[in-house]
Amino acid sequence: MQSILSSQTDLLKNYRSIRAQTQHLCDPLEIEDFVVQPVMDVSPLKWHLGHTTWFFETFVLKPNMEGYKEFHPKYPLLFNSYYISAGDRWSRENRGQLTRPTVKEVFEYRAYVDEHMDRFLKEVEVDEELGRVIVLGCNHEQQHQELFLYDIKRILGDNPLCPPYIENKRSVKKVEVKTNWLSVKEGVYEVGYEGDGFHFDNEEGKHKVFLHEYQIASGLVTNGDFLEFIQAGGYRDHMLWLSEAWDWVNENKVSAPRYWSQEDGGEWWHYTLNGFEKIDLDDPLCHVSYYEADAFARWKGCRLPTEQEWEVACKMYSPNVLSSANFVEDNEFRTIQTGDFDFFGNVWEWTSSPYTAYPYYNPPKGALGEYNGKFMVNQMVLRGGSFGTPRNHIRPTYRNFFHPHLRWMFSGIRLAKHI
Template sequence: MSRTEARTTLALPDRGEPLADRFRATRSLTESLLEPLSEADAIIQSMEDASPAKWHAAHTTWFWETFLLRDHLPGYRLFDEVYPFLFNSYYEAEGDRIARGRRGLISRPSLAEILGWRAHVNEAMDKLLPDPAHADLIRLGIAHEEQHIELLLTDIKHGFSMNALGPAMWDAPACRQPAQCEGWLEHPGGIARIGHQSDGFAFDNEGPAHRALLEPFALSRRLVTNGEWDDFISDGGYDDHRLWLSDGWEWVKREGIAAPLYWREGEQFTHAGWRERDPDAPVAHISYFEADAFASWAGARLPTEFEWEAIARGQDHPGFDSLAGNQLNEAAPPLPAGTGELFGDCWQFTQSAYLPYPRFRPAKGAVGEYNGKFMAGQWVLKGASCATVRGHSRPSYRNFFYPQQRWQFTGLRLAQDR
C-alpha cells in the first residue's frame, strides 16, 4: 500500500455514531496523520505560533489523562510524572509548563514513546466511555482533539514550507472542483438570534444565545479566489496605503508582505509540495489585515459574525448541509477547492472582534481557561476549512486569531450593505 493509499482509508464516523466510536475514530485519525512523518519531521517547530506534530499528539493525550482519567478513574496513575510539565499548553490551574516557543526542543520522549502513551490512555479510557456521567467532558475532549488535528496539519505544512526541498506529506494533491457559484445571498435585516441554540455540543464561547440587530445586507455565495487576489496584487493592492488599516500597513512594510503565505510565481505550497496555483480556487493563508484591505479594494466589506451566522442558519440554496464542503473527512491532502458551501474550504474572516457574548460566563475549573481568557485583540472567523474534521464546525462556532496570523487556512467571503 502506497503512502497516498494509506492516507485515504480512514474516515470519521457520522455524527450519529456512539460517543465511544467517535472517541476512537478521532484518536485514530490523529495517529494516521503522524504515519507519513519521520522523527525529525515530528519535532519541527517553525515559529512560536506553531507546535511540533509530536507535541500535538502528546498534548491531546495529556488532556484525556488530566481531565478524565486522573480525576474520574479510581486508582489511575499518571503514565509519566514529567509529562504534565512538558505537554500542558496554557492551563494555569494545572501548574508549570514548558514555554510555548521551546516545544521544539522536546527531543525526548520519542514519537514511539508518545504513541505508547496514547495507547495506554486509550485503553484506560475504555473504562470511562460507557458512563453517561462523563459524556460532556468526553465530547469536549473529542472537540479539543479535532482542533489539534487541524493544527497538526497546518503546523507541519508551515514547517515543511521552510524546507528548501519543498517536501510533500502526501504524494498527490486533492482534485480540483468546478468553479464556485456566483451571486449574493440576500438578508432583509431585523433581529436575529445568535449563538448556540440546541442540545448538541458547543464550546462555552458560543453562548449564551442572544439577539442581534442586523441592517439589510448581502453575503457573497463564494469565497474570493486566487485569480482575484492576483488582480489585487497587479493593481498595487499591497502598495496602496489607502486600502489598509494603520496597523496592517505597518505590518506590510515591516514584514515585507507582498502576497498570501505560501505563494511564489504561479505556484503555492501545499501538503503535496509546490503545485501550480488554481486561479479559480479560494485564496487561503491570508491575514485579517489582508482580508480587510482586499474588501476595501473590491468596494465591499467583511461580514460581521452575526451576519454570517444569520445566513448560515437561514440560507436555503440547493445542497446546503452544515456538514458539506471540502472538510477533512478522510486523511487526504487538504486544499481549498471551491465547493460553493459556507463550510469547508477556508475559515472566513469577519469584522467582529472576539469578545464575550452578553451574560457569558466561562466554565468552572481548569476547562474554563479554554476560551474566555483569550477574548482580547483577536478576530472571529466562521465556517470551517479543508483541514477541519468534518462536522466539527456549526453556524454558532467561533474561531479566532490575531490579525497578523495566516498560517491557518484563512480566506474571505465579501459582504455588502443593502
C-alpha cells in the same frame, strides 16, 4: 449524557474514532517531522500528540479512575498548554528544544492512556457531567488535528525541498462558479447556539441582534480575484490598509499570501500539503491574514461581514453541511471548487468582529473555564471551517479566532456590503 451521545458505548466509539483519525494524520510523516518548531506559533507535532493525551489523563482518568497511575510525573509540565489552574507549564516558545521524550515515547503515552480510557469507559458508569468533559476532550483533539495540519504545512512548506505531506492527485473536475450577492433584510435575528448537542462555551448564549440590510457574497474570494489585487499594486497602496496592518506589511515585506511565489516574474505557484503546485485561479484563496482580507475588501469597495451577518446568512441560505463541502475526510488537503455557497469547509472566513463574549456567557468553573474566555482580547472571529476541519466538528454557530496578523492557518475571504 443522553443529550450529547446516545449511550456510553457511543462515547467509547467516538473516542476511538477520533484518536484513530489523529493516527491517520500521522501516517504520512517521517520521524524527523515530529520534532521541529520553526516559530512560536507552531508546536512540534509530538507536542500535539502529548497534549491531547494529557487532556484525557488530567481531566478524566486521574480524578475519576480508581488506582490510575500517571504515565510520567513530568509529562503534565511538558504537555499542559495554558491551563494555569492545572499546574505549571513548559513555555510555548521552548517546546521545540526538547528532544526527550522521544516520538516513540509519546506514542507509548498515547497507547497507555487509550488503554485506560478504553477500560474506564467499559467499566465505569459515566454521569452526564463527566460525559461532557470526555466529549469536550474529543472536540479538543479535533481542533488539534487541524492545528497539526497547519503546523506540518509550515514545517514542510518552509523547506527548500518543498516535500509533500501527502501526494493526492488534484481533482480534475472544474466547477463553474458565478459569485453573486445574497440579500438579507433589515431586522432582528437570533445568533448563538441553542440545543442539547455539543458546542463550545463561547457559542453561548443565544441572543438577539439587529442587523441593517446587507448583502453577502454567495462564494469565496478566489486566487484569481486576489491576484488582480496584487497586480493592481494593492500591497503598495497605503490607503487600503489599517495603520497597524500597513506597519505589518512593511516590517515583514509581505507582497503575496503565505506560500505563494512567482517564478521569474511569470506564473504563480504555491506550496500545498500535496507539494509545490501551480496556482489554479478559480480555487478559493487561502492563507491570508485579517489585515490582507480587510485591505482586499476595501480595494473591492466592499467590507468583511460581521460574524452575526455571516451566521444569519449561513442559516438563511445554507444551514446544513452539504455533501460537496471540502473537509479533511475528503483528503484533498487543499482548496477546491465545490460549486456551492462554501459557507462550510474549504477555508475559515475572516469576519470584521472582534472575539468577545456573548451576552449571558458563563464559562465553567475550574481549569476548563480557561478553554475560551481568557482569549477574548485582540483577536478576530473566523467562521465556517476549512479543508482541515473534521466534517462532524462544524456548525453555523462555531466561533474560531486568531490574531489579525496570522495566516499559517487555512483562512480566506467572503465579501459583504451595505445596501
